[in-house]
Amino acid sequence: MTDPTAAARARRLTYLDHAATTPMVPEALEAMSACLGMVGNPSSLHAAGRSARRLVEEARESLAASLGARPSEVIFTGGGTESDNLAVKGLYWARRGEDPARRRILASAVEHHAVMDSVLWLAEHEGAVVEWLPVDAVGRVDPETLRAAIATDPGSVALVSVMWANNEVGTVQPVAALAEVARSYGVPIHSDAVQAFGQLSVDFAASGLDAMTVTGHKIGGPLGTGLLVLGRTVDLTPVLHGGGQERDVRSGTLDTPAIVGLAAAAELAAKRQPERAEQFAGLRDDLARRLLVAVPDAVLTGDPDLDVAHRLPGNAHFSFPGCEGDALLLLLDARGVECSTGSACSAGVPQPSHVLLAMGVPEDLARGSLRFSFGHTSTPDDVDAVVEVIGPVVARARRAGQNAVRA
Amino acid sequence: MRVLAAMSGGVDSAVAAARAVDAGHDVTGVHLALSAKPTSFRTGARGCCTLEDARDARRAADVIGIPFYVWDLAERFRQDVVEDFVAEYAAGRTPNPCLRCNEKIKFSAVLDKALALDFDAVCTGHYARVVDGRLARAADVAKDQSYVLGVLTTRQVAHAMFPLGGTQKQDVRREAETRGLAVADKPDSHDVCFIPDGDTAGFLQRRLGAEPGPIVDTAGVVVGEHDGAFAFTVGQRRGLRIGRPAADGLPRYVLDVSPVTRTVTVGAAEDLDVSWLQGERAVWSGARPGVPTSCLAQVRAHGEVVPAVACADGETVAVDLVQPLRGVAPGQAVVLYDGDAVLGSATIASTA
Numbered sequence: 166m167t168d169p170t171a172a173a174r175a176r177r178l179t180y181l182d183h184a185a186t187t188p189m190v191p192e193a194l195e196a197m198s199a200c201l202g203m204v205g206n207p208s209s210l211h212a213a214g215r216s217a218r219r220l221v222e223e224a225r226e227s228l229a230a231s232l233g234a235r236p237s238e239v240i241f242t243g244g245g246t247e248s249d250n251l252a253v254k255g256l257y258w259a260r261r262g263e264d265p266a267r268r269r270i271l272a273s274a275v276e277h278h279a280v281m282d283s284v285l286w287l288a289e290h291e292g293a294v295v296e297w298l299p300v301d302a303v304g305r306v307d308p309e310t311l312r313a314a315i316a317t318d319p320g321s322v323a324l325v326s327v328m329w330a331n332n333e334v335g336t337v338q339p340v341a342a343l344a345e346v347a348r349s350y351g352v353p354i355h356s357d358a359v360q361a362f363g364q365l366s367v368d369f370a371a372s373g374l375d376a377m378t379v380t381g382h383k384i385g386g387p388l389g390t391g392l393l394v395l396g397r398t399v400d401l402t403p404v405l406h407g408g409g410q411e412r413d414v415r416s417g418t419l420d421t422p423a424i425v426g427l428a429a430a431a432e433l434a435a436k437r438q439p440e441r442a443e444q445f446a447g448l449r450d451d452l453a454r455r456l457l458v459a460v461p462d463a464v465l466t467g468d469p470d471l472d473v474a475h476r477l478p479g480n481a482h483f484s485f486p487g488c489e490g491d492a493l494l495l496l497l498d499a500r501g502v503e504c505s506t507g508s509a510c511s512a513g514v515p516q517p518s519h520v521l522l523a524m525g526v527p528e529d530l531a532r533g534s535l536r537f538s539f540g541h542t543s544t545p546d547d548v549d550a551v552v553e554v555i556g557p558v559v560a561r562a563r564r565a566g567q568n569a570v571r572a
Numbered sequence: 573m574r575v576l577a578a579m580s581g582g583v584d585s586a587v588a589a590a591r592a593v594d595a596g597h598d599v600t601g602v603h604l605a606l607s608a609k610p611t612s613f614r615t616g617a618r619g620c621c622t623l624e625d626a627r628d629a630r631r632a633a634d635v636i637g638i639p640f641y642v643w644d645l646a647e648r649f650r651q652d653v654v655e656d657f658v659a660e661y662a663a664g665r666t667p668n669p670c671l672r673c674n675e676k677i678k679f680s681a682v683l684d685k686a687l688a689l690d691f692d693a694v695c696t697g698h699y700a701r702v703v704d705g706r707l708a709r710a711a712d713v714a715k716d717q718s719y720v721l722g723v724l725t726t727r728q729v730a731h732a733m734f735p736l737g738g739t740q741k742q743d744v745r746r747e748a749e750t751r752g753l754a755v756a757d758k759p760d761s762h763d764v765c766f767i768p769d770g771d772t773a774g775f776l777q778r779r780l781g782a783e784p785g786p787i788v789d790t791a792g793v794v795v796g797e798h799d800g801a802f803a804f805t806v807g808q809r810r811g812l813r814i815g816r817p818a819a820d821g822l823p824r825y826v827l828d829v830s831p832v833t834r835t836v837t838v839g840a841a842e843d844l845d846v847s848w849l850q851g852e853r854a855v856w857s858g859a860r861p862g863v864p865t866s867c868l869a870q871v872r873a874h875g876e877v878v879p880a881v882a883c884a885d886g887e888t889v890a891v892d893l894v895q896p897l898r899g900v901a902p903g904q905a906v907v908l909y910d911g912d913a914v915l916g917s918a919t920i921a922s923t924a
Binding site: 491492494495496498499561562564565 | 600639641643644684685688689690
């Protein structure tokens with residue numbers, strides 16, 4: 166059978182969507198598995214509870230060390246989305262509670278939906294006034310833009326939220342400089358570091374941030390677990406109410422095995438970050454070069470400076486003029502190459518990315534975009550697989566794209 | 573063959589896709605998102621394209637074991653089906669949106685994209701057959717959908733696959749259950765999918781606004797008033813709200829709708845009889861017949877089938893109905909059959 170789809174199904178798959186989720190590292194799998202059969206609620210006072218509590222607290226200390234934070238600053242959550250909701254809503258409510266004049270939320274125009282939609286919800290239901298901080302053509306916020314936005318009326322700013330690195334195009338934000346600006350006005354600043362941690366050097370204390378989101382499944386830990394690093398003196402109103410397990414800021418029985426797995430993955434992520442960054446960047450640079458040879462009119466979207474200080478080493482994002490992203494995805498999927506259009510809604514209907522639109526990418530080009538993201542299991546074979554099929558795939562998608570326009 | 577299966581989330585399209593796999597084809601499932609703002613759940617049998625339908629389609633694809641995607645055709649659907657529906661009513665005609673969706677969306681926008689993406693055919697759960705390259709009625713006469721597919725061109729039919737054409741609906745449900753498809757007992761969808769509450773007149777009034785005008789009888793005497801001519805369809809009896817009874821005491825029916833003068837003409841049932849009609853935008857399943865051709869005519873889905881003689885002339889066709897039909901409105905499609913096979917179709921422009 167010469168059919169490309171059937172052939173691909175028999176072949177090994179090329180997984181280049183690590184920014185969506187990455188396989189668990191064996192160390193995390195092992196640490197977590199060892200706890201799954203245990204009994205014990207970490208909040209219980211008996212021996213079983215104490216054993217579980219000890220595992221949780223050791224994990225907390227390990228995570229704090231991996232992230233440049235104090236153990237008391239680590240708040241376990243159910244993942245990145247919960248951490249972002251907790252940070253944005255919790256900071257807003259706490260700050261507005263102290264002073265009703267604080268209603269402005271300053272967030273970058275390229276935030277993940279977990280931040281963006283939390284902010285929009287506060288605007289719709291809680292009287293927040295939203296100001297989206299504009300980005301330049303590569304998706305970066307200039308600290309002076311933040312300074313100017315705060316300076317118009319510093320007393321009315323509730324919080325600032327700017328992600329550490331963008332999930333779609335990989336642009337790294339000048340987090341420390343932004344934090345310094347916020348700090349100079351006494352305004353708390355949160356950053357979603359879900360994509361950054363593991364690929365960049367992330368040190369909470371050195372960053373000057375007040376709150377920072379991290380999730381397990383992007384770093385080789387389990388799905389459904391994450392944390393909010395929250396400065397010791399930062400006041401936050403809870404979103405989930407109940408037993409108050411986590412500093413009275415987050416309630417819910419702690420998931421001991423997942424937390425243990427998360428800590429194991431984070432330890433490796435921090436320790437191996439320099440070598441992983443080099444590995445990812447090597448593969449990514451190779452893909453960028455060879456893909457542009459195979460498809461000369463493809464556009465590498467995002468920061469053309471591929472240095473790790475400017476762009477996530479595992480991120481490659483391209484726009485293909487005249488193509489629909491969903492057509493590219495279907496054709497690559499049929500050939501065993503798994504990547505992402507970088508955006509999705511609940512029904513799975515592709516929308517042009519708000520990130521690309523904020524960067525000034527024209528809507529038709531934004532619709533024809535693909536993100537390839539590398540991770541710890543990526544190899545040069547993955548790059549070869551993409552380069553082998555991308556030319557014909559783009560040619561075919563272009564015919565379909567033009568068809569759609571013509572019809 | 574590489575087959576693209578359009579999966580609505582209902583039982584028919586799920587079984588159709590499964591049968592295409594069994595037939596040895598390489599099948600990919602696609603759910604067409606036709607609404608820009610889908611609601612979460614459907615109510616009863618009305619509406620479709622909810623998020624629940626998309627999930628049902630995805631689950632069916634999982635069970636069948638085929639790749640599955642959602643294609644966003646909301647804008648095309650709005651332009652080609654919903655706006656066309658409103659414009660047709662505004663012009664005093666009676667459109668069939670399901671037919672338009674097959675013509676413009678499933679076997680045009682979707683088929684074109686599928687062919688460009690290297691697929692060979694589009695598979696749906698319609699009850700119809702393709703015999704020697706011609707569309708034909710389904711084995712289950714009660715479910716037969718050849719009428720709403722009658723507008724397809726030979727090329728469109730050549731790339732269509734209807735695996736349910738030879739099967740009874742009840743057997744399809746049983747088969748879905750055997751295959752472990754959770755949609756086996758999901759109710760059939762009815763009515764116009766983009767008017768989930770079923771209130772077509774209300775939908776049109778919201779879109780077109782109130783346009784009051786007179787209701788007159790065949791002698792031109794004003795017998796009542798209405799809020800908008802678009803709410804009336806030729807052959808309609810209910811909802812006329814005429815105070816005075818007719819002189820003969822018999823019920824009155826809508827005979828004509830004239831949106832320009834906002835006039836609705838009513839009359840007796842026998843005034844509804846149509847024995848001749850002129851169709852435009854004719855499509856033929858084979859060569860255009862050069863001589864008057866004896867055939868069977870049908871003017872609405874699941875409607876009466878009558879003997880007729882068709883005379884094609886360029887893009888138009890004149891049809892003499894050997895036995896008169898009632899309630900034939902401009903805008904409806906006339907589909908002509910040679911026995912069970914579709915000979916051709918046209919959009920009704922005028923009647924006599």
